[in-house]
Amino acid sequence: MFDFERLTIDDVSRFYGRRRALSHVSLSLEQGELVGLLGPNGAGKSTLLGVLATLVSPSAGTVHYGDRTGVDGGLELRSQIGLLSHELQLYGELTARENLEFFAGLFDLSDPAARASEALERAGLTARGDDVVLGFSRGMRQRLALERALLHHPRLVLLDEPFTGLDEQSTQTLSDRLRALRDDRRIVLIATHDHDVVDGLVDRAVLIDNGRLLSLDGSDGTLRERYRSAVGSRR
Amino acid sequence: MRRFFQVAWLVMRKDLRVETRSWEMVSTTLFFAVSCVLVFSFAFVRGGRAIEGAASGILWIAVAFSGTLALGRAFERERYQDAMRALLMAPVERSAIYLGKLLGIVLLMATVEVVVVVAIVFTFRAPLFAYPGYLAALLATGTVGFATVGTLFAAMLLRTRSRGVLLPILLYPVTFPVLIAGVGGTVALMGADPNLDLARFWTALLLFFDAVFLTLALWTFEPVMTE
Numbered sequence: 001m002f003d004f005e006r007l008t009i010d011d012v013s014r015f016y017g018r019r020r021a022l023s024h025v026s027l028s029l030e031q032g033e034l035v036g037l038l039g040p041n042g043a044g045k046s047t048l049l050g051v052l053a054t055l056v057s058p059s060a061g062t063v064h065y066g067d068r069t070g071v072d073g074g075l076e077l078r079s080q081i082g083l084l085s086h087e088l089q090l091y092g093e094l095t096a097r098e099n100l101e102f103f104a105g106l107f108d109l110s111d112p113a114a115r116a117s118e119a120l121e122r123a124g125l126t127a128r129g130d131d132v133v134l135g136f137s138r139g140m141r142q143r144l145a146l147e148r149a150l151l152h153h154p155r156l157v158l159l160d161e162p163f164t165g166l167d168e169q170s171t172q173t174l175s176d177r178l179r180a181l182r183d184d185r186r187i188v189l190i191a192t193h194d195h196d197v198v199d200g201l202v203d204r205a206v207l208i209d210n211g212r213l214l215s216l217d218g219s220d221g222t223l224r225e226r227y228r229s230a231v232g233s234r235r
Numbered sequence: 236m237r238r239f240f241q242v243a244w245l246v247m248r249k250d251l252r253v254e255t256r257s258w259e260m261v262s263t264t265l266f267f268a269v270s271c272v273l274v275f276s277f278a279f280v281r282g283g284r285a286i287e288g289a290a291s292g293i294l295w296i297a298v299a300f301s302g303t304l305a306l307g308r309a310f311e312r313e314r315y316q317d318a319m320r321a322l323l324m325a326p327v328e329r330s331a332i333y334l335g336k337l338l339g340i341v342l343l344m345a346t347v348e349v350v351v352v353v354a355i356v357f358t359f360r361a362p363l364f365a366y367p368g369y370l371a372a373l374l375a376t377g378t379v380g381f382a383t384v385g386t387l388f389a390a391m392l393l394r395t396r397s398r399g400v401l402l403p404i405l406l407y408p409v410t411f412p413v414l415i416a417g418v419g420g421t422v423a424l425m426g427a428d429p430n431l432d433l434a435r436f437w438t439a440l441l442l443f444f445d446a447v448f449l450t451l452a453l454w455t456f457e458p459v460m461t462e
Contacts, residue, residue, distance in 0.1 A: 089316055093256040102249050
């Protein structure tokens, strides 16, 4: 089975017509690393996650997953990527269990029912597993969507605003879950505006602004202060 | 190949399960199609007799319009919460996802057609059941042809803001041969002197259309769905 230890983004640009969403982005991520992707609205965070998830083709540059590129990675590569979008990608009319079993089937996982039960337990939703998702709170949906994205134990985990709508306890639980992923040698990239939450959680953070990537390391202060300083200096 | 059909089955089953929870698409399309038949029956039926050929035209108009409604709604569900992206992230042939969506839409349209045919038989006193096998073959091939093109276009337009307007604009010109063949075949079956050879010809033409467009759709779905 295909696997990789390093993700390398090499001079990637993406244009939508004349609009530049990503401009010469280069970044390398290692397994066991938890990286924060920060930036203002419309800076290019979601586009970058889309490119890494192989859903968006770069206009220029290449993404290497180990020794394969996104183009030649094929289905095996997709089986190693888990994506949690800002939209939660769940079917509201289905129950939590049905959602998980459906995606377990798509990922060709053995015993989808057992996988779904385990995921429900991790999401703290065992008691609500047979309820339709439409009746869930945002936080419950968020937890379910995260487990849906991690159902197949992907090597690369891409999370877009995973802390949105979570209460303090759920935020803590998610933080612990992300640390566990890092300990399990996953590559985790989190696009977020919750600077205070990810400060101390991520190993390093990068800033994307107007499609360009900048490092936020190497200066003093909290993540929020470094972010403000970096964004402010670019305005 | 087994995995391909397994994925198509999973997607279709999911769509049917979602539909049985809400009955939203069936009720909307059915209501629309039956209303269409009733309204036209007031215009085209005089003294218990319908204008010749009117019933065939109404049948296929009802199929096309209700099918368009169903197509839009089927993909609106995938757009809601961006579920389509999750489907596209799965390590499966994307054409299998297309096939699953197509099968779900064909089943839904077939359900509506059963009711529409019965409604037309009663309101237009049309001899639609004179050759049930021929009619079923015409409807099956016509529905598959219409839904094959429609499913691809509806998926393509998923991220387009004006998809509700664009879908019929793109869909009807391409599926015009389907509607012509459907009407032509049905008229051939319902005349005072039914022409079965002509009905067979139109059915064969529909079959050819289905084969061409199904092949094209399966082939283009993957690149079309990659941004």
